[in-house]
Amino acid sequence: MKKIVVIEQINSVDNHIDELSELLVQVVEEGASVGFLPPLQASDARAYWENLLSSEVLLFIAKINNQIVGSIQLHLSTKQNGSHRAEIAKLMTHPEFRRNGIGRALMEKAEEFARKQGRTLIVLDTREGDPSNLLYTSMDYLEAGKIPLYAKSADGQLHSTIFYYKIMSV
16 A cells, blocks of 8 residues: 655654654664764754754655654755755655655655745755665756765765756746
């Protein structure tokens, strides 16, 4: 049976802090390159979420049966010369719910919101070789370049990151 995924923007993490913290801990434990290394303490995950939201950092969550199974951030540039662009950050899907279209649905919602805000350029980066590279290229993101030795993994190995962009019509 197809699971129904609901995507919504949240303006406060207060009612979701435990689930968001668990999501972050789970994806980091599975090796996701989202700025943290395992083992990530629940208290550190909680502190991250508590200090995240602002007028330029928007958070969208994916739910199945009222359970948070993914999230994505949209960072709106506030620079005078950057009011046309936004950045996708920390796309996460709970390991038990991967390969169900959640990442794509979150990306589409972030793009839709960016478009409504008049943003015509979206940028993002991801570790080379991660499955997310396939998602981004399938959604018409273009590779802008690669930086070697950019992010460290739990075993201490340094990995390249790939920067992508997408020009959107409004």
